[in-house]
Amino acid sequence: MASPEIEALTQALARLPGLGPRSARRAVLHLLKKRDSTMVPLLRALELVNERLTSCHVCGNVDTHDPCAICSDPRRDARMLCVVEEVADLWALDRARLFPGRYHVLGGRLSALEGVRPEDLTIDALVRRIAEGGIDEVVLATNATLEGQTTAHYVADRLESFPIRLTQLAHGLPVGGELDYLDEGTLAQALRARRPVS
DSSP, X not given: OOOHHHHHHHHHHHTSTTOOHHHHHHHHHHHHHTIIIIIHHHHHHHHHHHHHOEEOTTTOOEESSSSOTTTTOTTSEEEEEEEESSHHHHHHHHHTTOOOEEEEXXXXXXXXXXXXXXXXXXXXXXXXXXXXXXXXXXXXXXXXXXXXXXXXXXXXXXXXXXXXXXXXXXXXXXXXXXXXXXXXXHHHHHHHTOOOOX
16 A cells, blocks of 8 residues: 555656556656656656746747747747647647747637637637738648638638638548548548649
């Protein structure tokens, strides 16, 4: 039987995404077994992030600096802006190192069922960024869900009057995907977005 402190640590870890009670117990046992090489550096890193964590006032990314490392990077193409729903989406796209521009995090997606309205997102801040000028292209990188597409259409309507190129991520067949295993929505989108064979 674990002490109340160890049990509290296990329960705290079990609340993290991807960790259930069993995985949390294994993680705690690993931390206890490798205390000097694992637990102490983890505690230091958590304390440091907790002290310095902030939201970027420009794009909404979370970082230890404001503006964030992406917004303050002079190598980024300031004329290109990629609009994402959440910080996790920004990190996923940036991890691939395929987008050379900057980002804007909406902080969610429109959802009538969840009561998320346009004023609950950072759409007005996005419009202000575009109105300031200097942005030539906005890439709408919302998720391929009903709410994500609704959000993309709403944002596109709000940006319609600006002299920018408005694009959206392509949806369809994943690389290496087999038709037999794909859902009907993915197949339908792939057929709608078909292009000439070159």
